Amino acid sequence: MRVIVVNSGSSSIKYETFDLATLSAASKGLLERIGTQDSRLKHRRLDPSGKWEEINETRPISDHREGFSFILEVSARSRSGSEMAEIFGVGHRVVHGGEKFREPAIIDDAALGAIEELIPLAPLHNPANVTGIKVMRDLLPRVPQVAVFDTAFHQTMPPRAFHYALPAEFYRSFGVRRYGFHGTSHQYVAGAAARHLGRPLAKLNLITLHLGNGASAAAVEKGKSIDTSMGLTPLEGLIMGTRSGDIDPAVHFYLQRKTGRPFGEIEDILNKESGLKGICGMNDMREIQKRAREGDGRAELAFEMFCYRVKKYIGAYYAALGTVDATVFTGGIGENSALVRSRTCEGLSGLGITLDENANSAAAGGIREIQTEESRVKVLVIPTNEEHEIARQTVEVIGKAKGQKQ
Numbered sequence: 433m434r435v436i437v438v439n440s441g442s443s444s445i446k447y448e449t450f451d452l453a454t455l456s457a458a459s460k461g462l463l464e465r466i467g468t469q470d471s472r473l474k475h476r477r478l479d480p481s482g483k484w485e486e487i488n489e490t491r492p493i494s495d496h497r498e499g500f501s502f503i504l505e506v507s508a509r510s511r512s513g514s515e516m517a518e519i520f521g522v523g524h525r526v527v528h529g530g531e532k533f534r535e536p537a538i539i540d541d542a543a544l545g546a547i548e549e550l551i552p553l554a555p556l557h558n559p560a561n562v563t564g565i566k567v568m569r570d571l572l573p574r575v576p577q578v579a580v581f582d583t584a585f586h587q588t589m590p591p592r593a594f595h596y597a598l599p600a601e602f603y604r605s606f607g608v609r610r611y612g613f614h615g616t617s618h619q620y621v622a623g624a625a626a627r628h629l630g631r632p633l634a635k636l637n638l639i640t641l642h643l644g645n646g647a648s649a650a651a652v653e654k655g656k657s658i659d660t661s662m663g664l665t666p667l668e669g670l671i672m673g674t675r676s677g678d679i680d681p682a683v684h685f686y687l688q689r690k691t692g693r694p695f696g697e698i699e700d701i702l703n704k705e706s707g708l709k710g711i712c713g714m715n716d717m718r719e720i721q722k723r724a725r726e727g728d729g730r731a732e733l734a735f736e737m738f739c740y741r742v743k744k745y746i747g748a749y750y751a752a753l754g755t756v757d758a759t760v761f762t763g764g765i766g767e768n769s770a771l772v773r774s775r776t777c778e779g780l781s782g783l784g785i786t787l788d789e790n791a792n793s794a795a796a797g798g799i800r801e802i803q804t805e806e807s808r809v810k811v812l813v814i815p816t817n818e819e820h821e822i823a824r825q826t827v828e829v830i831g832k833a834k835g836q837k838q
C-alpha cells in the first residue's frame with residue numbers, strides 16, 4: 433500500500449508516494465503551469481531495479497481537479513495495477529494551522545471548515561491547500577486524508593516567545609502573534625538528529641537552521657519548539673532569497689510616506705524584491721558566492737549579511753535554551769554551502785561551537801557531523817525531507833484513528 437503526500441500550490445501540485453511498510457519513496461512528481469495550455473507533468477517512479485524512471489507529459493490543464501486526475505491517471509498507467517485501490521492515506525501539506533491545530537489532523541468537514549477559516553492568516557497558501565484537499569476527497573472518497581501543518585510544531589512556544597508587544601486586543605481579535613513556519617522541516621531534522629546521536633529527542637536541546645530560499649531558525653528544547661524566527665507570516669526573521677526578514681516596522685510607514693506607494697506594494701517589495709535579491713540583485717546563493725569570489729561588492733555584502741543574521745539567531749537561541757547539544761544545518765543552502773556554515777559559525781568557540789573545516793568542506797551526502805573533537809556542541813548537516821515527515825505523520829494519525837474506532 434501507498435501513502436501519497438500532496439503539496440498543492442496556486443498553479444502547481446507537488447506530490448510523492450511512499451511505500452507504507454518502509455516509508456521509502458516510490459514515485460514523485462510535479463505538475464506546473466496549471467490553468468494554461470501547456471501544463472507540464474514530470475512524474476518519476478522507482479522501477480523494480482531501483483532506478484528512477486521519468487515520464488514527461490504536457491497537456492492543457494484548466495484547474496486543480498483536472499490536475500489531480502491527470503496525476504492519478506499517469507501514476508496508475510506507470511504501474512501495473514490501479515494505484516487508487518492501493519492508497520492507505522493522503523497527507524496534505526497545509527501552511528497555516530493557526531492555534532487550532534497543534535498536531536496533524538484527519539480531515540473531516542469540521543477540520544476542513546477550520547482550515548478555510550484560517551485563510552485570512554495565509555491568503556497566499558491556504559486557499560490552494562484547501563483546493564487540493566477538496567479535490568482529493570472527491571477523487572478518493574474512501575481514503576483517509578490528513579492535514580499536516582507548517583505551523584503545528586511551533587505551537588509549543590510559550591507566551592513570552594509567541595506574543596508581540598502590541599495592544600492585547602490585536603491578539604484576541606485578530607490572532608496577531610508569532611506562529612512560525614517550516615515546522616515539518618524543523619521537526620524532521622530534530623528527529624533525525626536524535627536518531628543520529630543515539631539519544632532520545634526528549635532529552636536534546638537543538639538549534640535547527642532551515643536555510644533555503646525561505647529560511648528560518650528554531651530553538652528546540654527537549655524536542656519541543658520554544659522559539660522560531662518566522663512570525664505571523666514567513667516574512668520575519670532571517671534574510672531570505674527575496675524576503676527582508678527582520679526590519680524596523682517603521683520602515684513601512686517611512687517608505688509609504690516617502691514613495692507614496694500603497695501598503696500592498698510595499699508588502700510585495702518586502703516579500704518579493706528584498707532579502708538577498710534586494711541587496712545584490714540575485715537570490716541564488718550559488719550565484720552570490722561565485723560573484724562574491726569574483727569581487728562583486730554587493731554580492732559580498734549579501735553573503736555577509738545573510739550569515740551574520742543567522743549567527744545572531746544562534747546566539748539568541750543559545751541564550752533561550754541555556755545549553756545546546758547540537759546545531760543542525762538544513763535546506764538548500766544549509767545542506768550545500770560549506771562557506772555559509774563556516775562563516776555562520778565563525779567566532780562561536782566561546783559558545784562551544786567550532787567547525788572542523790575539512791569535515792565541513794568534504795563533499796558528502798547524508799547526515800554528517802562537521803564539528804571539531806573539542807567542540808562542546810555538535811554541528812550536524814541533515815538533508816531535510818518534509819514529504820517523508822508528512823508521510824510518517826499521516827500514517828501515525830490514521831493508525832491512531834483506526835485504533836480508536838476498534
Ligand code: AMP
Binds near residue numbers: 645673715
Ligand atoms: P531550497 O529553497 O531549500 O531549495 O534552497 C535553495 C537555495 O539553496 C538557493 O539559494 C540555492 O542557491 C542554494 N543552494 C543549493 N545548492 C547550493 C550550493 N552548492 N552552494 C550554495 N548554495 C546552494
